[in-house]
Amino acid sequence: MPWLWPSATAAFLILIHVAPVMALVRGTRPADWGAFCVGYAIASLGAVGGLHRYFAHASFRTSRVFQLLIALAGCAVGGDPISFTARHRRHHRLADTGDDVHGPHQGWFYCWFGTLVDYAMSEREMLQLAPDLAAWPELRWLHRWSFVPAFGAAAVAALVGGFTMFAIGYCLPAALIVNFGSAVNYFGHRGRRRSYPTRDRSSNSWLLALVSFGEGWHNNHHYYPAACRSGFAWWEIDVMYYELRLLAWLGLIWDLKEVPAHVRAQVRAASGRRW
Ligand SMILES: [Zn+2]
Ligand SMILES: [Zn+2]
Incomplete structure (x- = not known):
């Protein structure tokens, strides 16, 4: 019953x-x-490396088995590959327009949480x-x-370590990933620091990049989204890129x-310039 999904997603967000x-x-x-360390590593790989850099942008290739594993990890933090990819591809095409699926122009609450509940797409x-x-x-x-x-994932954590392991080992990593993702959707389109003159208002932030596994180099990413890295220069720290290089090795x-x-x-040539 699809009408249940928005309520279930809202309940999931409150719970985590x-x-x-x-x-x-x-x-x-x-x-x-x-x-928590195990859960956070899996959640970040599923969301950033899996949902974003692999499924939405096909920035690397892998086996069908590993593809399924990163899809499961992405689903464990509340996003499935097809939904995420469809919405994210629309975001790239229509970023900062009235038809964007999420952006600061919709207001903080909708951009941060509302868009996770309201898919606004058939x-x-x-x-x-x-x-x-x-x-x-x-x-x-x-x-x-x-x-x-x-x-x-929640059941495994609860069965192994009871409520506190469920809360710290499953819910906390999921909550951090959700909030850091929303922070990129919001602050990544509100900042002033831009390296590239893209059509949208995407911006770069080293602080956002540090907490979001490199996703904070959002202006770089909007300029060249096909790459497996968002930090283009050596000093633009992109932890997920290092993880992907390790997985490739x-x-x-x-x-x-x-x-x-x-x-x-x-x-x-352009780093540090304000457009
Ligand atoms: Zn964006
Ligand atoms: Zn993207």
Whole structure:
């Protein structure tokens, strides 16, 4: 019953924020923070490396098995590959216009949380915007049942370590990823620091990049979204890019798309300039 999804998403968002606060008030154990490290690593890889850089932008290639694993990790933090990709591709095409799916012009609350509940796009439009992903039966299944991996991850944490491990090992990483993603959607289109004259209002922020695994180099990304990195210059720290390079070294992913030399040269010339 699709009409239930917005309410279920809202309940999910409330839960992942409230549960960690309750756990911190009641007291946590070192094992809970061990689970947090594992959960945060999986959640960030699923959301940033998986949903954004792989599914939405196809910035590297991988096996069908690893593709499924990063899809499951993405779903565990509340986003399935087909929905995310369709909405994100529309964002790139229509960023900062009235038809954008999220942006500061819609107001802080809608851009930060509302857009996560209100997809503002029909099922048909989603499948049309992500035909490459809709071709995979397992991704279509996850599109319909995206809450299953989230329930699974939450259940594992709860069964292993009770409420505090559920709250710190599952909910807290999910909450951080959701908020850092929304921070990029909001502040990444509000700042003044731009290296490239894109049609939209995307901006770069080293602080945002530090907390969002490199996604804060958002103006770079809007200028050349096909690359597997958002930090184009060596000093633009992009932790997810380093992780992807590690995964490539391990043989789990390959054909990483780099930033062409002429684009890299431009950023060296233009860095720090305010457009
Ligand atoms: Zn953007
Ligand atoms: Zn993107």
